[in-house]
Amino acid sequence: xxxxxxxxxxxxxxxxxxxxxxxxxxxxxxxxxxxxxxxxxxxxxxxxxxxxxxxxxxxxxxxxxxxxxxxxxxxxxxxxxxxxxxxxxxxxxxxxxxxxxxxxxxxxxxxxxxxxxxxxxxxxxxxxxxxxxxxxxxxxxxxxxxxxxxxxxxxxxxxxxxxxxxxxxxxxxxxxxxxxxxxxxxxxxxxxxxxxxxxxxxxxxxxxxxxxxxxxxxxxxxxxxxxxxxxxxxxxxxxxxxxxxxxxxxxxxxxxxxxxxxxxxxxxxxxxxxxxxxxxxxxxxxxxxxxxxxxxxxxxxxxxxxxxxxxxxxxxxxxxxxxxxxxxxxxxxxxxxxxxxxxxxxxxxxxxxxxxxxxxxxxxxxxxxxxxxxxxxxxxxxxxxxxxxxxxxxxxxxxxxxxxxxxxxxxxxxxxxxxxxxxxxxxxxxxxxxxxxxxxxxxx
Ligand code: NDP
Ligand code: 2IT
Numbered sequence: 001x002x003x004x005x006x007x008x009x010x011x012x013x014x015x016x017x018x019x020x021x022x023x024x025x026x027x028x029x030x031x032x033x034x035x036x037x038x039x040x041x042x043x044x045x046x047x048x049x050x051x052x053x054x055x056x057x058x059x060x061x062x063x064x065x066x067x068x069x070x071x072x073x074x075x076x077x078x079x080x081x082x083x084x085x086x087x088x089x090x091x092x093x094x095x096x097x098x099x100x101x102x103x104x105x106x107x108x109x110x111x112x113x114x115x116x117x118x119x120x121x122x123x124x125x126x127x128x129x130x131x132x133x134x135x136x137x138x139x140x141x142x143x144x145x146x147x148x149x150x151x152x153x154x155x156x157x158x159x160x161x162x163x164x165x166x167x168x169x170x171x172x173x174x175x176x177x178x179x180x181x182x183x184x185x186x187x188x189x190x191x192x193x194x195x196x197x198x199x200x201x202x203x204x205x206x207x208x209x210x211x212x213x214x215x216x217x218x219x220x221x222x223x224x225x226x227x228x229x230x231x232x233x234x235x236x237x238x239x240x241x242x243x244x245x246x247x248x249x250x251x252x253x254x255x256x257x258x259x260x261x262x263x264x265x266x267x268x269x270x271x272x273x274x275x276x277x278x279x280x281x282x283x284x285x286x287x288x289x290x291x292x293x294x295x296x297x298x299x300x301x302x303x304x305x306x307x308x309x310x311x312x313x314x315x316x317x318x319x320x321x322x323x324x325x326x327x328x329x330x331x332x333x334x335x336x337x338x339x340x341x342x343x344x345x346x347x348x349x350x351x352x353x354x355x356x357x358x359x360x361x362x363x364x365x366x367x368x369x370x371x372x373x374x375x376x377x378x379x380x381x382x383x384x385x386x387x388x389x390x391x392x393x394x395x396x397x398x399x400x401x402x403x404x405x406x407x408x409x410x411x412x413x414x415x416x417x418x419x420x421x422x423x424x425x426x427x428x429x430x431x432x433x434x435x436x437x438x439x440x441x442x443x444x
Pocket of ligand 2: 091162369
């Protein structure tokens, strides 16, 4: 049996009941075969076995008191996956579906994504099964303070730097930072996505969505095309979706549909983003309200129907496995030209195959959404340098990073004989830097 197959089989045996982790590992390991065949020293050094085993997994109890005086207990996680090229870096997700499998798939993806940014950041991820939806600000604060009261001992500006992800935005980062600072008596860059008044970076809020659209435009440009005049579908209506929509619109695309976890809106005249922002960012409400406020727009209960809407470009920006094989077939049938993943692992393995077999340009998450964590690394740089860069400066760096990511994944795909296969290109290009660093460090 080949090295990658053996490692994958062992991983499944040693980590049963972790389907999302198996899925991410399968996608990554199967594409690395051509590289490890060229480098027999990797197998001798047990490199892949070490890559797929987190350096450290922290699980903890998070007790807090709700507004009714009732004691609640949630699970807290931080998976410190790989620190070969820099301190652990990756978001925290607060969502009722969070479990160890989900945090491990996100952490594994993060290692290669962070490597692709070209910046010195290792891979980590964390979170909780806490659901911020419907909670008061005081309840969210109580939860965040309790979460940080355990987490603080495991993180640090040069050790592990968490940030946001699903359910963790500016409000949560503020409460988490406040508690860290109180316990440690240190005002340092221990979290990114901080507010601008206490060490945050301009563009971090917009970065993932903007970066996604920058790399999309880059891929279209390489094909003599652009987003101008394209019909676009964006799933989700959170941080990534909103700023992807804003940038796509500013480049002349027409975004016609978005969703939240209850259902989707379709607006053939083009989404009015200020209304989505008011509903989702200001009121923390439901996207359904959009159809009541905008004439000509419709709301449909349930999410998967969104992929039946004809479009040129699809930007899944909500969550894992939101595009399955059938949804991918519907997109292809309706003539989709490009799919770029704003969310982490939004396409199933079967969906990716459908896109690739039908000539759809497919930009995988670890490349396409790397702009968020890249800008987090720029926030870290500003923190340690005690500097503050202008919006234009950060945005320019983000653009350059995304263009380099595209060039690297395109180049790696070509070099290994898989031109246009950006899953191969992204995994290989991300892996090589991490592997080189791990080999230099010896067996650790
Ligand atoms: P937000 O919490 O801001 O938004 C998440 C959006 O996705 C919401 O509209 C939410 O709907 C929807 N959603 C969440 N879970 C589901 C589900 N199970 N089914 C349908 N819809 C769902 O998160 P972000 O925008 O930050 O993150 C979105 C994706 O992007 C995630 O996959 C995340 O890992 C990834 N990502 C985020 C980065 C960042 O910088 N924030 C960076 C790179 C990737 P509702 O409002 O109903 O909950
Ligand atoms: O998935 C991701 O890359 C993020 N949620 C952002 C992580 C970060 O550290 O900015």
